[in-house]
Amino acid sequence: MGIKPIVFTPTLFFEYAVCPHWIWHDIYSDPKDRGEMPELTLKLFEQGVLHEKEYIEELEYTQVEQVNLQQAFDNTLALMKIGEELIYQGVIQYEDNGILYQGRPDLLKKVPGKSNFGDFYYQPIEIKSSKEIHQEQKYQLVFYGIVLEQLQGVFPRESAIINRDKKTIPFLINEEEYEKTANHIGEILSIIKGNKPPLKLVSNCKNSPWFKKCVSEAEEKNDIALLYHLDCRSHNVLRNYGINTVSDAASMDIDSLPKIPFASEETLERVKMQAQSLEQNDLKWIADPRLPQSDLKIFFDIEGDPLLQSQYLFGFWILGDTEYKYARVGNVRKYENEGKYFLYFLAEEPEDEEILWKKFLEWLDILPDEYTVFHYANYEKAWTAKLAEKYGGSEKFHHFYSRLFDLEDARKDSVIFPLYFYSIKDVARSRFINFKWRHEKAGGAQSVFWYEKWLEEKDPEVLKDIIDYNEDDVRATEFFYLWLSNFKENRKQIIKNAEIYT
Numbered sequence: 001m002g003i004k005p006i007v008f009t010p011t012l013f014f015e016y017a018v019c020p021h022w023i024w025h026d027i028y029s030d031p032k033d034r035g036e037m038p039e040l041t042l043k044l045f046e047q048g049v050l051h052e053k054e055y056i057e058e059l060e061y062t063q064v065e066q067v068n069l070q071q072a073f074d075n076t077l078a079l080m081k082i083g084e085e086l087i088y089q090g091v092i093q094y095e096d097n098g099i100l101y102q103g104r105p106d107l108l109k110k111v112p113g114k115s116n117f118g119d120f121y122y123q124p125i126e127i128k129s130s131k132e133i134h135q136e137q138k139y140q141l142v143f144y145g146i147v148l149e150q151l152q153g154v155f156p157r158e159s160a161i162i163n164r165d166k167k168t169i170p171f172l173i174n175e176e177e178y179e180k181t182a183n184h185i186g187e188i189l190s191i192i193k194g195n196k197p198p199l200k201l202v203s204n205c206k207n208s209p210w211f212k213k214c215v216s217e218a219e220e221k222n223d224i225a226l227l228y229h230l231d232c233r234s235h236n237v238l239r240n241y242g243i244n245t246v247s248d249a250a251s252m253d254i255d256s257l258p259k260i261p262f263a264s265e266e267t268l269e270r271v272k273m274q275a276q277s278l279e280q281n282d283l284k285w286i287a288d289p290r291l292p293q294s295d296l297k298i299f300f301d302i303e304g305d306p307l308l309q310s311q312y313l314f315g316f317w318i319l320g321d322t323e324y325k326y327a328r329v330g331n332v333r334k335y336e337n338e339g340k341y342f343l344y345f346l347a348e349e350p351e352d353e354e355i356l357w358k359k360f361l362e363w364l365d366i367l368p369d370e371y372t373v374f375h376y377a378n379y380e381k382a383w384t385a386k387l388a389e390k391y392g393g394s395e396k397f398h399h400f401y402s403r404l405f406d407l408e409d410a411r412k413d414s415v416i417f418p419l420y421f422y423s424i425k426d427v428a429r430s431r432f433i434n435f436k437w438r439h440e441k442a443g444g445a446q447s448v449f450w451y452e453k454w455l456e457e458k459d460p461e462v463l464k465d466i467i468d469y470n471e472d473d474v475r476a477t478e479f480f481y482l483w484l485s486n487f488k489e490n491r492k493q494i495i496k497n498a499e500i501y502t
Contacts, residue, residue: 005100006099006192006193007100008100008101008185008188009103010103012192013136013139013143016187020197023192024191024197025213033210035212036209037209038206039441056088060085061085061086061088062079062084062086062087062088064076064088064089072091073091075090076091080152083118085110087108087122089104092144092147102147103140103147106126107126107127108122108124108125109125110122111123111158116151122148123156123158124141124156124159125159125160126141126160127162128163128164129164129307131164131165132163132309138171139180141159141161142177142180143181143185144159145157145159158173159171164307198235200225200235201421202232203423206421215420222245222247224243224246226278226420227274227275227278228274228419228422229267230271234263237260246275247275249275254272273286277418281418283415285416285487286414291405294371295370295371296318296320296321296326296370296372297318297319298317299374299375299475300315300404301473302380302383303444303448303451303466305448305452306448308350310350311347312466313345313466313467314344314356314360315342315343315467315470316330316343316344317475318342318343319478321341326363326367329359329362329366330345330360330363331345342475345360345363346467348454354391357391358391361397364394365396369399372405373400373404374407374481375404375406377406381404385401407484411427411480425437425442433483435479435480437476438469438472439465439468439469442469442472447469447470450462450463450465450466454466
């Protein structure tokens, strides 16, 4: 009996993009350590299948129905040789040096041209639930092209995806895309053959079922992968200079180091303080927080679906309007015992995004001139600018835009947390602030999952989860603001007391 070949499939491109360790752990780690797949990832797979079935109902095609992959390949090859116009769910494959390159393109389309089969050859087409073509989908199409070249003697330079709107998005495969895919294949094969990737932790790793395992391994080694703001492309160079652990980074002599790629001297100073914060398991204050003051404070958060390229919820937590003067436009949840309220604008369908925007502009018309809008990270600023360009702004919007204040900037300038990640969830959930979201799975990806589920099922409970999550986000933003403000006031008092007694 021969040695069973290693099987390379397009799914590996997605796993590699999320976290290279996903591939390694699936092969070499104890399956008991594998966590659950994120619900959004599972939903996308499920949604892709549903979208695919819906689209092909409108086509004339020949389907390859065999479950056994070898039999399905034999059938597919036979259909290609006789020149079938459109093949659905065919299997293509070839073996080279003990690697079986195998895939199942959604569609194989016959087009004119010379090939081993005659005056025609086949192009791969993928049916996707996204709106635009993503990089991993490009890798997938190039991969199918490489396999098809082995079968038909010609590489198909033209391919496409059918997006969620059933529109064809063409993809012309140039040399650059071909080389990138070939390099990716080589890197993935290296992992499959047992070469474990260097440790790294980035926010995208949270979407891997092995995320907790990766964190655990980094913690066991106290590895520099735990250091936020340190580009993983800097790791190897730092390791060559003996900086392998958080402890090493906490005491590193930056002046003695050469120029480190992707890490300026200022970045290394920050990384050193981050390492010290982790070592001490405590906050490290850099400066007093600089926070604008105004009677009317608005805490702002947007929920958007990157798959649809659509923003579906603007949420605001209002502080300083006990008479509800500015609650006349939009949906409102009042909390009279707190003297605050939650106001939001919702697009129940992606095509309602413009209506959401217009209602938001209408609300801005009743706001006074003096207020501050607090948000965390750049998403709100970036997307309000994009939507203003897309649908039109107003004088009041430009004033609103000028009143935006990013609390992430205030955090960067003032304090370092002993954390591996710095989203508002990570910061506000920390023991220093201790804010609790209502839903245990709260997160941006979860909100997208809920929205996709809402669009499919129209379950009002799912819509409530989305709104509750957004409200918790803006409340958490206020929590963080108050925490920073209290520190500033407490510090002033400490300094004042010190001056009195000295």
